[in-house]
Amino acid sequence: MKEFDSSNPFxxxxxxxxCNNLVSFSKSLEDNFENTIFERTSLIVVDLYQLRDIxxxxxxxxxxxxxRWLGIAIKDETExxxxxxxxxxxxxxxxxxxxxxxxxxxxKLFDRLNSEAKQLEVDPPVARMAVIHFPDSAPLxxxxxWKNINEKLELTTAEEPFQVxxxxxxxxxIATLRAIDLMAKRIETLxxxxxxxxxxxxxxxxxxxxxxxxxxxxxxxxxxxxxxxQKPLSLCMIDGDNLKLYNSQGYHAGDDVIRKITNTLSAxxxxxxxxxxxxxxxxxxxxxxxxxxxxxxTVAERLxxxxxxxxxxxxxxxxxxxxxxxxxxxxxxxxxxxxxxxRGLQLAKMSGKNRVIxxx
Numbered sequence: 001m002k003e004f005d006s007s008n009p010f011x012x013x014x015x016x017x018x019c020n021n022l023v024s025f026s027k028s029l030e031d032n033f034e035n036t037i038f039e040r041t042s043l044i045v046v047d048l049y050q051l052r053d054i055x056x057x058x059x060x061x062x063x064x065x066x067x068r069w070l071g072i073a074i075k076d077e078t079e080x081x082x083x084x085x086x087x088x089x090x091x092x093x094x095x096x097x098x099x100x101x102x103x104x105x106x107x108k109l110f111d112r113l114n115s116e117a118k119q120l121e122v123d124p125p126v127a128r129m130a131v132i133h134f135p136d137s138a139p140l141x142x143x144x145x146w147k148n149i150n151e152k153l154e155l156t157t158a159e160e161p162f163q164v165x166x167x168x169x170x171x172x173x174i175a176t177l178r179a180i181d182l183m184a185k186r187i188e189t190l191x192x193x194x195x196x197x198x199x200x201x202x203x204x205x206x207x208x209x210x211x212x213x214x215x216x217x218x219x220x221x222x223x224x225x226x227x228x229x230q231k232p233l234s235l236c237m238i239d240g241d242n243l244k245l246y247n248s249q250g251y252h253a254g255d256d257v258i259r260k261i262t263n264t265l266s267a268x269x270x271x272x273x274x275x276x277x278x279x280x281x282x283x284x285x286x287x288x289x290x291x292x293x294x295x296x297x298t299v300a301e302r303l304x305x306x307x308x309x310x311x312x313x314x315x316x317x318x319x320x321x322x323x324x325x326x327x328x329x330x331x332x333x334x335x336x337x338x339x340x341x342x343r344g345l346q347l348a349k350m351s352g353k354n355r356v357i358x359x360x
Contacts, residue, residue: 204280
């Protein structure tokens with residue numbers, strides 16, 4: 001459908017875990033996960049065991065932390081596309097090779113989850129897992145896939161949390177398959193509505209960049225990945241210098257310069273960097289995954305130069321100031337990194353603007 005094919009990333013991605021979402025899974029399944037030569041496929045279906053009990057006992061923030069950890073671990077261990085298809089269910093899609101290799105990957109993931117769960121104060125088994133093998137030489141039938149996901153996962157228990165199945169590809173239960181097919185089509189149709197809803201929820205209306213809510217979601221996820229994988233993470237807080245000159249010409253001029261700054265910053269960033277507009281003023285946040293403070297300083301200096309050069313053709317030449325914080329030095333929470341970056345930004349402003357300052 002046309003609405004689904006939009007480039008809006010929030011339509012396809014679950015903002016809590018960074019995995020692809022249910023609508024994306026439905027569309028990808030319809031397209032056979034781009035498996036055009038019908039290679040052997042396995043689905044690893046993972047259920048975060050007793051999530052409701054965990055939320056009740058330790059709070060929803062703790063439950064969200066577990067969901068982020070689970071999504072990161074599945075992506076890392078399977079090196080495949082991972083979908084969050086419901087509140088506590090994930091699916092990893094393995095294509096090509098032998099079913100035995102897929103099964104070994106799933107077993108390694110299962111063992112890792114239970115091993116790391118102890119560090120998160122969760123009793124094993126932390127997850128139920130159903131490995132479903134589908135035959136090659138034919139495309140997947142979406143209703144059949146959905147039927148297998150639901151039925152096979154129900155067969156896993158706390159006593160037997162890891163089980164391997166060969167998919168039942170029979171299409172004899174016509175009524176059930178038709179009902180499932182109708183459900184899948186409705187999920188895909190829902191994509192158009194979700195696109196509009198997510199755009200309102202996660203997009204700044206002036207710059208069209210991700211807004212404060214989206215930044216906080218992405219930062220939580222990026223920080224969880226950095227902590228889990230013991231990799232650096234850097235954060236830049238950016239503020240336009242002397243943009244009141246634009247606002248003095250009217251809010252139209254002020255909005256226009258915000259859009260120009262957004263576009264210039266975006267063009268100077270690397271593919272995996274994340275830019276968003278912070279609050280509703282002249283500030284921006286850039287999240288730099290797997291980036292040391294030295295690398296972040298280089299990126300920030302490049303951003304300053306890009307704005308200074310681009311603005312020569314604007315209504316007024318302008319500059320930006322940048323404060324940098326990074327994990328692990330400045331803490332293990334999003335708020336601590338944001339507070340540290342703001343301290344660095346304030347120092348940059350006090351030191352004469354148009355400069356980059358690392359937070360003390």
